[in-house]
Amino acid sequence: MSSQLGFTTDNINNELTSRTKILEQRYEALTKELTEMRNRERERDAPQLLAPALTAEVPGPSVSFSPGSTSNVNHDTTRNSVFERNTQFTGGTSFSAQINLLDRSVARDHGESDELMLMLPDTCQGMDYEHLSASMRGEIDQIVEQTRLDDADKILQALDIYFANFNPHYPCINEAHLRTQFAAFLADDSSCMSKTVTIQFAALLNFIMALKSIIYDNCPQDDYVPGWKEFYRAEKLLSHATWIEKANIMTVQMLVVKTSYYLYISKLNAAYDTMGTAVRLCFQLGLHNESSWGEDCNMYDRTYRQRIFWCIYCLNHNVAQNSGVPDLIRESDFDVDRPKCIDDRMLYPNCRQLPEMHKASPVPYLLEIIKWAKLSSEIWDAMFGARVKKPVSQEFIADTDSKIMALSREIPGFLHWPPASGLQSAAETPAFMIQQSLVLYLRIKALRMLLRREEMVSLRYETRTAQLCIEIATDVINAVELAYCSNRATKRSERYAYALHLTGAMVPMICVIVRRSNGEDMMRPAINIFNRSLKIMEAISYGLSFARRTLHQLRRPIRVAREIIDSNWSQYAFSGLPSPPQTLMSNPTNLAQNQMWNHDMSNFGSGVILGEETERPEDMMIWEDLDLWNNMNNWQS
Structure with missing residues (x-):
């Protein structure tokens, strides 16, 4: 495979080394600029932090993100980016869709133009940041500035923990690209990030910091929820973004992180509700239908569209099973290929075709969890649906148990638990893969136990x-x-x-x-x-x-x-x-x-x-x- 594409191990290593040097140089320049900016900032009084309020949860709205498909987040390319394209999906049962279809049919039959229909306002574009009220803009700017003035080392630690421990299970964010954006965010470089992008990146960053706190920090008392301050900031940005009513791919990425935070603090109804928003956006953004992405969808964009959809699919089944409610995505409603097992370190916007490297990619685990999710859905339909007849037949339990055991036997050797090389050997198996193998092993055992619960x-x-x-x-x-x-x-x-x-x-x-x-x-x-x-x-x-x-x-x-x-x-x-x-x-x-x-x-x-x-x-x-x-x-x- 790799020889056909012109790849060798030396070429891959050289490219990795070259890109690493470029990113390090860019990061050093932005860090120096950040230091100068903070020195100026310390001369002024920092804005007072918004007090985190344990109020009613704000529903997750549609929010605007324009991260772009290039490393420097160029504004012009962002507008036409396939990665951010909104396909305006509506199914045949939509009330407004039937009127639009009738109008087009009448126009075509009578030889008239459907130009008026094309000129109707785009409800998903809504208002921009500049059209918000002054009070809304002021509060948004304050939260963004609070995020930027946080301890950079603390944020970097959160990113380290997130990409080491969570992203391998739901690999929907490119680490190198996000760290490049983070450097631009800290430097407040308007040439790299528009105002809208800055706001939405601050929301994503706060959700990641909140998730890091809930999965990693100690919580000795129940009256304290780790990460709530950062979660509250991100929710405030989302709440204001309701007025903008835009959504794109990174919105869905953010909802994955938000859902996981709810899951870890046992707010299962809120997790299910947020998952519903993410699933809706998958359809409205066209993530469910790969043929709608177009031939100009490059490898990076296609890879992450596939990954994001399947991460939503798997997280949806995980939340649904833990919450005891039906899953939200049915097999008949989507057509998306499985993502390729590519090393994340090789992925960057506008990258060329890459070979599959199963033992260096987080995707083999995701492919196994997809199989797990399908079995989970079968168990729900047969054992917990509203029309299920009790007791469930022992034949079904035995047949499904055989399927689960078959799934266990088909797992790639490098995802077996315990690792053949032992837990102390770091040379052959990446640390994230050892985590994946443990979780996959436990989930399979849990599915067998679910049949008999x-x-x-x-x-x-x-x-x-x-x-x-x-x-x-x-x-x-x-x-x-x-x-x-x-x-x-x-x-x-x-x-x-x-x-x-x-x-x-x-x-x-x-x-x-x-x-x-x-x-x-x-x-x-x-x-x-x-x-x-x-x-x-x-x-x-x-x-x-x-x-x-x-x-x-x-x-x-x-x-x-x-x-x-x-x-x-x-x-x-x-x-x-x-x-x-x-x-x-x-x-x-x-x-x-x-x-x-x-x-x-x-x-x-x-x-x-x-x-x-x-x-x-x-x-x-x-x-x-x-x-x-x-x-x-x-x-x-």
């Missing part, structure tokens, strides 16, 4: 169902323990995944424990998994509000399970976190952290579960400090 929770389950759930839950807890104990894979940003999937493993184990008719062959492994899952959940709950809320919601089932264990199965209870696998103990750098798993933590989380006031334990402080130190050393891994 209703039967287990009813407490009228068959013995073979319970035994299979124990096997699946064992795989989940082993994977989470291995990831958390690993120096390389232990990242704050993965705590949400740990809590989500440990809950999925713990719930059926509680179902086994509380049914008193079960024998020792089932009770012993179920208690073991329950204890191991609960210890980790309680440990991370002191820094993650999602884990705390989950434990609080489960407080009665957990209390009953503990009482049964203490009364009848105390010989299988243990007080400390399990020891990590011996393969991890061979690495001296992990010794301090591995010892954390052997502390007596039997009393951890009792206040969280039972709703009592409790102080953060001393051991937990060591745990979190170690976690922070490991992440500081592994951002660039």
